[in-house]
Amino acid sequence: MPSLKVWLVLAACSGLLLVASCMSEQEIYEAAAHEKELPEWRILARAREQHGPYIKWKEALIRELVNGSSIMYTRFGPVEYTVTGDSGPYLIVMHGGPGGYDQTAALFSGLFGNGLRVVSWSRPGYLRTPLQDGRTFQEQADVAAALMDNLGIARAAVLGYSAGGPPAVYLAAGYPKRVWALILECAVTQKWVISSDNLLEKIYFGHLMYEDPFLWASDVTSQIAPRLIGMSAIEMESSLDRDAQKRLMDAIMHDEHKVAVLKNLIKSMSPGELRRDGMENDVVQLGSVRGLPLRNVAAPTLIIHGTDDADVPVADAHLAARLIPASELYLVRGGFHVMALTDSSDEVTFRRLAFLKEHAPGAD
Numbered sequence: 001m002p003s004l005k006v007w008l009v010l011a012a013c014s015g016l017l018l019v020a021s022c023m024s025e026q027e028i029y030e031a032a033a034h035e036k037e038l039p040e041w042r043i044l045a046r047a048r049e050q051h052g053p054y055i056k057w058k059e060a061l062i063r064e065l066v067n068g069s070s071i072m073y074t075r076f077g078p079v080e081y082t083v084t085g086d087s088g089p090y091l092i093v094m095h096g097g098p099g100g101y102d103q104t105a106a107l108f109s110g111l112f113g114n115g116l117r118v119v120s121w122s123r124p125g126y127l128r129t130p131l132q133d134g135r136t137f138q139e140q141a142d143v144a145a146a147l148m149d150n151l152g153i154a155r156a157a158v159l160g161y162s163a164g165g166p167p168a169v170y171l172a173a174g175y176p177k178r179v180w181a182l183i184l185e186c187a188v189t190q191k192w193v194i195s196s197d198n199l200l201e202k203i204y205f206g207h208l209m210y211e212d213p214f215l216w217a218s219d220v221t222s223q224i225a226p227r228l229i230g231m232s233a234i235e236m237e238s239s240l241d242r243d244a245q246k247r248l249m250d251a252i253m254h255d256e257h258k259v260a261v262l263k264n265l266i267k268s269m270s271p272g273e274l275r276r277d278g279m280e281n282d283v284v285q286l287g288s289v290r291g292l293p294l295r296n297v298a299a300p301t302l303i304i305h306g307t308d309d310a311d312v313p314v315a316d317a318h319l320a321a322r323l324i325p326a327s328e329l330y331l332v333r334g335g336f337h338v339m340a341l342t343d344s345s346d347e348v349t350f351r352r353l354a355f356l357k358e359h360a361p362g363a364d
Helices: 002-018 025-032 043-051 053-067 103-107 137-151 162-174 199-206 212-224 226-237 242-253 256-267 276-286 314-323 345-359
Strands: 070-074 077-084 090-094 117-121 156-161 179-185 301-306 327-332
Touching: 053 212, 070 137, 077 137, 090 137, 090 162, 103 117, 103 256, 117 137, 137 162, 156 162, 156 345, 162 179, 162 276, 179 345, 212 226, 212 256, 226 242, 226 256, 242 256, 301 314, 301 345, 314 327, 327 345
Parallel strands: 090 117, 090 156, 156 179, 179 301, 301 327
Antiparallel strands: 070 077, 077 117
16 A cells, blocks of 8 residues: 555654654744744744744745635634635535635635635634634534625525535525525535544544644645655545556646646645644534435535545435435546546536526526
8 A cells, every 4th residue: 555655654754843843833823923923032943933844834834824814703703714706696615624715726716717706714613713613513504604694695605515515504404595506515414434444544534634744744745746645645535446546646647737736635734733623523523413404405406426435425425415305416427535636627617617607696
């Protein structure tokens, strides 16, 4: 299992960065966000800040995340968000985990520049939206509705990806007059737990995804050797056989856009320290999913799912399609949990946009 070895080597190498460290995660964040100056006497910390590649990477990433979003104070608390597009109907994206508002640009850039105003937000526990805003998926749907109130959005379409599926369903079912269309993509709609059969998934979700030095090493590797990281991602997120994985990776390496998607996907998982609360809460909430109000979704619904998704079973998509009244199921042959990296990525983008255009307010 070569790709597993890659992850383990990265973890071992990145662990060396923690030796003799005197700079806490909170201090790195405060320095990057310009919230607090480090004490002058912290000579080693200053040296690492100026010359340590890991510290520079983390500070630059945090600064980029802070500068790329805004904070809206709702009745539930502060919510981090950004809006892309100046006109057209609104689309709210419920990101997966680990994620944040930046996951939309990483995986769904095809939504931009197509007559939509895309609202990307960080669900509670991710980046600058505190977990206290809403722990359960029902509460997160309420937070999204409050964000709509504050932004003056009367109606919107909703896209729920992966762990963003349940809050998207609750928003559509609980606020039927405010949701004009729903897209569930690779979405969790039934109880979900970390697979006991997927060793790489257990190692990653159980240990590595919260270690920023490891994520730094992964990000650096994705920049100089994207094939190594890409093969590990495909192995973890798909049920394709080894030959099919290699063929897919070859196709990705010959497509500059998909290579960029791969790099941005890795980047959108970092820093893990600022996404830990959300992901740990997601794991708890996903393991407690019972009877989502799928039958109560009145909005037209497009369910997109890959036949080789190793993360969320395709059987769950079939069940959701049977339970949601006005739904259509679009199965992607050979598709897996990251549609932007599949052979059918262009067709998936076209299908999303065509569905939204068909059901947009005022559409014929």
